[in-house]
Amino acid sequence: MSLIQIQGLKKSFQGTEVIKGLDFKLEKGKCIALLGPNGAGKTTTLRMLSGLMKPTGGSIVFNDAKKDGDIRHLIGYLPQFPVFYEWMSGLEFLQYVGQLTGLTSKEAKERSKELLELVGISDAKNRRVGKYSGGMKQRLGIAQAIIHRPQLVMLDEPVSALDPFGRREVLELLEGLKKETTILFSTHILNDAEEVCDEILFLHNGEIVESGTMEDLRERHQQAKIDLIFRKKTVGIADVFNHHALTLSILEEGNRISVIVKDVELARKEFLKLISDNDWHLEKFEISSMTLEDVFMKVVGK
Amino acid sequence: MSQWLMLFQKEILEMWRNFKWIWVPITFILLGVSEPLTSYYMKDILDSFGGLPEGAVIDIPTPTAGAVLASGLSQYSTLGVLIIVLSTMGIIAGERKSGVAAMILVKPVSYLSYVTSKWAGSLLLVWFSLFIGYLSTWYYTGQLFDWVPFGEFFQSYILYGLWLTVVLTVTVFFSASLIAPGMAGFISLAIALVVSIISGALSHLLEWSPSQLTGYASALLTVGELPDDTFPASLVGIFIIAILLWLSVFIFKKKELAS
Numbered sequence: 001m002s003l004i005q006i007q008g009l010k011k012s013f014q015g016t017e018v019i020k021g022l023d024f025k026l027e028k029g030k031c032i033a034l035l036g037p038n039g040a041g042k043t044t045t046l047r048m049l050s051g052l053m054k055p056t057g058g059s060i061v062f063n064d065a066k067k068d069g070d071i072r073h074l075i076g077y078l079p080q081f082p083v084f085y086e087w088m089s090g091l092e093f094l095q096y097v098g099q100l101t102g103l104t105s106k107e108a109k110e111r112s113k114e115l116l117e118l119v120g121i122s123d124a125k126n127r128r129v130g131k132y133s134g135g136m137k138q139r140l141g142i143a144q145a146i147i148h149r150p151q152l153v154m155l156d157e158p159v160s161a162l163d164p165f166g167r168r169e170v171l172e173l174l175e176g177l178k179k180e181t182t183i184l185f186s187t188h189i190l191n192d193a194e195e196v197c198d199e200i201l202f203l204h205n206g207e208i209v210e211s212g213t214m215e216d217l218r219e220r221h222q223q224a225k226i227d228l229i230f231r232k233k234t235v236g237i238a239d240v241f242n243h244h245a246l247t248l249s250i251l252e253e254g255n256r257i258s259v260i261v262k263d264v265e266l267a268r269k270e271f272l273k274l275i276s277d278n279d280w281h282l283e284k285f286e287i288s289s290m291t292l293e294d295v296f297m298k299v300v301g302k
Numbered sequence: 303m304s305q306w307l308m309l310f311q312k313e314i315l316e317m318w319r320n321f322k323w324i325w326v327p328i329t330f331i332l333l334g335v336s337e338p339l340t341s342y343y344m345k346d347i348l349d350s351f352g353g354l355p356e357g358a359v360i361d362i363p364t365p366t367a368g369a370v371l372a373s374g375l376s377q378y379s380t381l382g383v384l385i386i387v388l389s390t391m392g393i394i395a396g397e398r399k400s401g402v403a404a405m406i407l408v409k410p411v412s413y414l415s416y417v418t419s420k421w422a423g424s425l426l427l428v429w430f431s432l433f434i435g436y437l438s439t440w441y442y443t444g445q446l447f448d449w450v451p452f453g454e455f456f457q458s459y460i461l462y463g464l465w466l467t468v469v470l471t472v473t474v475f476f477s478a479s480l481i482a483p484g485m486a487g488f489i490s491l492a493i494a495l496v497v498s499i500i501s502g503a504l505s506h507l508l509e510w511s512p513s514q515l516t517g518y519a520s521a522l523l524t525v526g527e528l529p530d531d532t533f534p535a536s537l538v539g540i541f542i543i544a545i546l547l548w549l550s551v552f553i554f555k556k557k558e559l560a561s
Binding site: 044047050051052053054070072073075076077079081082083085087096097099100101102144 | 310319320400402407409558559560
């Protein structure tokens with residue numbers, strides 16, 4: 001069942017169209033990643049969905065909205081840089097927000113403690129938020145976004161500001177959260193999206209350039225890829241592969257070359273022969289299917 | 303209602319944590335009490351600064367208790383106004399600028415409650431500080447000069463409180479309409495100043511201007527009775543407060559919280 005339908009969503013700032021007509025819907029219970037490079041319009045989209053910004057065109061329809069159009073009881077939102085009352089402690093802030101959303105003071109206290117435990121900052125619950133580190137604020141931000149058990153949780157770059165350990169933990173948190181609610185989160189890190197999400201919306205220059213489930217995407221972009229890693233920087237080598245008859249496209253990064261090929265079996269033979277003939281110092285030869293990153297590069301690059 | 307109370311409680315607690323409950327009343331005490339003290343010790347003060355030149359005969363008449371109290375009050379319409387504006391200008395604009403307003407209002411929190419609870423919190427601070435400050439002034443005036451009847455003290459307190467509430471509401475209004483706290487403060491101060499000057503200069507035309515309430519309160523203390531225009535001027539004040547408060551909510555609701 002769909003939770004929210006978006007049609008022709010647009011936003012302009014001083015005449016510049018930043019979001020150029022988005023159409024999509026979100027299904028209940030799914031985890032959807034809003035993926036795109038910096039400046040693609042992810043934050044703007046989330047702000048419009050949460051009601052913090054008014055669209056210049058199009059419609060956002062929540063199925064369970066109140067009669068006057070208020071949707072705030074349905075959503076939880078974490079901005080990219082969450083801000084709190086610095087003079088409150090983490091526990092106080094959560095309790096405050098919990099009570100504002102209709103919990104009794106006892107319920108709010110219990111729920112707050114439970115959430116602080118869940119996001120892993122219960123040791124710091126009585127410390128003032130002003131003294132929190134960036135990662136702790138991010139976690140507190142997640143806790144406040146879900147305190148009223150919203151149908152849809154929107155998180156704007158929830159893991160970008162975290163160190164690898166924090167990232168790991170928050171992703172696991174999202175994994176658990178998926179069972180309870182619908183999640184829409186934006187990120188520019190492909191692995192994160194791949195890891196926890198069922199569906200992906202690729203946003204680029206204010207447009208959805210690709211969308212679908214992980215399997216859909218992989219199938220649609222199913223192409224054989226050969227990764228070659230050389231011992232040294234590959235001057236001229238990439239050119240040779242680029243002009244090879246079996247090559248569809250090529251990506252060069254330092255001493256690594258990724259080649260998308262037509263016929264993987266044939267390419268394997270020919271490439272290996274080419275390498276041994278020229279005596280290039282090959283370190284690694286790998287045949288793989290396209291990762292999300294490759295899809296991302298392909299979609300964004302066109 | 304319980305949501306409103308939560309918001310209101312938070313305002314009170316915030317003002318406690320940032321010591322507004324302490325420094326605003328203390329400033330109001332100092333502002334008011336300085337008046338009876340300097341009037342009483344004027345001769346000693348002059349002496350300690352070298353005294354009057356030999357042979358100069360300046361007779362400083364002992365002011366009446368009502369006049370001392372009235373000039374104590376007048377401190378509140380100048381420096382008092384400044385303090386109120388400075389301590390209130392960021393009340394909404396500041397939260398919007400930092401982004402915490404968006405964090406709160408993306409939750410099902412009523413805009414009406416959000417704005418009015420902030421207004422009510424500041425209102426309480428202003429009336430409390432004015433009461434403490436003015437009461438001390440009244441007490442010292444009584445000790446050093448003569449006792450002004452408590453009824454007159456209380457009536458003039460209410461009239462002054464009403465004018466300061468108008469100033470406060472103007473500040474809240476600009477804090478809700480503008481994103482820069484400094485700008486909100488500047489405009490509010492300018493308006494309070496201009497209204498006071500114009501009403502003072504054209505007092506026979508603008509008898510119902512709420513800024514006249516300060517003059518009427520002084521009249522009560524010095525002459526002993528309230529001018530007839532006090533009641534309509536109070537009504538106009540209350541009306542302006544209500545309209546501005548409603549407009550604050552209306553304008554604030556229309557704004558985008560993220561920009």
